[in-house]
Amino acid sequence: xxxxxxxxxxxxxxxxxxxxxxxxxxxxxxxxxxxxxxxxxxxxxxxxxxxxxxxxxxxxxxxxxxxxxxxxxxxxxxxxxxxxxxxxxxxxxxxxxxxxxxxxxxxxxxxxxxxxxxxxxxxxxxxxxxxxxxxxxxxxxxxxxxxxxxxxxxxxxxxxxxxxxxxxxxxxxxxxxxxxxxxxxxxxxxxxxxxxxxxxxxxxxxxxxxxxxxxxxxxxxxxxxxxxxxxxxxxxxxxxxxxxxxxxxxxxxxxxxxxxxxxxxxxxxxxxxxxxxxxxxxxxxxxx
Numbered sequence: 001x002x003x004x005x006x007x008x009x010x011x012x013x014x015x016x017x018x019x020x021x022x023x024x025x026x027x028x029x030x031x032x033x034x035x036x037x038x039x040x041x042x043x044x045x046x047x048x049x050x051x052x053x054x055x056x057x058x059x060x061x062x063x064x065x066x067x068x069x070x071x072x073x074x075x076x077x078x079x080x081x082x083x084x085x086x087x088x089x090x091x092x093x094x095x096x097x098x099x100x101x102x103x104x105x106x107x108x109x110x111x112x113x114x115x116x117x118x119x120x121x122x123x124x125x126x127x128x129x130x131x132x133x134x135x136x137x138x139x140x141x142x143x144x145x146x147x148x149x150x151x152x153x154x155x156x157x158x159x160x161x162x163x164x165x166x167x168x169x170x171x172x173x174x175x176x177x178x179x180x181x182x183x184x185x186x187x188x189x190x191x192x193x194x195x196x197x198x199x200x201x202x203x204x205x206x207x208x209x210x211x212x213x214x215x216x217x218x219x220x221x222x223x224x225x226x227x228x229x230x231x232x233x234x235x236x237x238x239x240x241x242x243x244x245x246x247x248x249x250x251x252x253x254x255x256x257x258x259x260x261x262x263x264x265x266x267x268x269x270x271x272x273x274x275x276x277x278x279x280x281x282x283x284x285x286x287x288x
Contacts, residue, residue, distance in 0.1 A: 016095035016153060020142045024087055025080060026073035028191055035094040036120055037065040038156065039073075040135055044088030046075035047194070047239045050123045051170035052226065054235045056243045062131045063169070064160060066120035067097060074194055091138045095153065112161035123169030130163040185210050186224060197236045198260045203229065237261060238274040245283045252279050 016035075030049060041061045048057040050071045057073060065071055079086055097117050098105065105114050126134060134156060141152040188209050193201065206229060207217035221229045237259045244255040253264055261267035271279050 015099045015150070016093065018091070018093045018138065018141050018149075020089075020091050020139075022087055022089045024082075025075040026088055026090070028072060028074055028187065028194075030070060030072045030187055030190060032068045032070045033094070034067050035096050036067055036117065037063075037071075038093040038134070038138070038160075039063045039065065040091045040131075040138055041073070042089040042091065044073070044075055044079070044090065045243070046073060046079070047236065048073045049190075053123070053170045054232075054239055055169075056239050056246075058243075060131075062126040062134060064120050064124040064126060064166075066117060066123065069121060069123055071123075074190075077195070091135075091142065093138060093141070093153075093156070100150065100153070113157055116157065116161040119168070122171060124160075124166040125169060126160070126163070126166050128165040130159060130165040133159055189221070189229075193233060193236055197233065197240065198258065200260075200262075201233060233260075234270050235274055238271055241267070241271060241279070242275070242282060245279055246286045248283065248287060252283075255279075 026044065026046075039062070041057055041059060041063075043059045045058050046056070048055055048063075048071070050063070050065065051069055075088060079088065104110055137152055137156050137159070141149060141156070144152055189206055192206065192209055203214045203217065207214045210217050210220065212220060218229065221232070225232060227235075241255050241259045241261075244250055244258065245252070250258070256264050256267035259267075261270070268278065271282075275282055277285070
């Protein structure tokens with residue numbers, strides 16, 4: 001998808017930004033920015049889109065995004081029902097690669113940092129002790145001032161550069177960027193799909209949202225996303241099925257129909273194609 005450019009607000013008195021957000025949801029805009037982003041989701045659930053990857057997110061997840069890597073966190077439908085008792089919470093750091101000076105990256109002692117920035121272009125999910133250490137550093141950085149902020153950011157970069165406790169999110173590191181009209185069009189398609197994935201969605205419906213013929217829409221969507229619209233829809237449905245399996249409250253057959261699949265064998269086939277395992281194997285893996 002072609003994402004929307006987002007201007008990260010940074011004051012003139014700061015070399016990077018950090019904030020602690022508590023709000024109803026994370027929004028829905030598919031966007032990118034030149035800053036790297038360390039995003040610690042303290043509380044909130046839904047589906048995240050990072051590059052060409054579609055996956056569930058849940059509380060206590062930490063992700064590092066490289067410069068200009070498109071992303072959005074789409075919360076579950078419950079978060080958009082104006083429930084004052086339901087909200088998301090996250091700590092987020094944004095920083096440009098050269099925010100601490102262009103010469104830093106050329107220092108021989110700092111050779112791991114450019115390597116980190118290169119890895120981050122594909123996105124990284126941070127795990128284990130590294131995640132715990134970084135969460136504490138981020139919490140301290142929210143209230144730090146002057147040189148303490150710089151020292152904490154250095155420590156965060158050092159921790160990230162030296163860790164092996166991460167998973168790469170996408171194998172692709174370069175993505176299209178967009179103009180405003182394309183952003184509005186693709187966001188409308190994504191929002192409609194995420195809202196209506198449980199029911200049968202025809203190509204006529206989504207093509208009409210884009211003011212395109214079915215043939216033009218299929219060509220446009222494949223050009224932008226490198227996948228067909230039905231492949232995209234299946235990935236959305238499987239992502240929601242994964243979350244229901246982990247919650248372990250419903251039988252698999254009910255999850256199948258709740259996520260928009262019209263029969264169980266069809267569900268099993270698509271689930272294995274997307275995840276590489278059966279629903280039962282997926283449930284066992286994550287519940288264990």
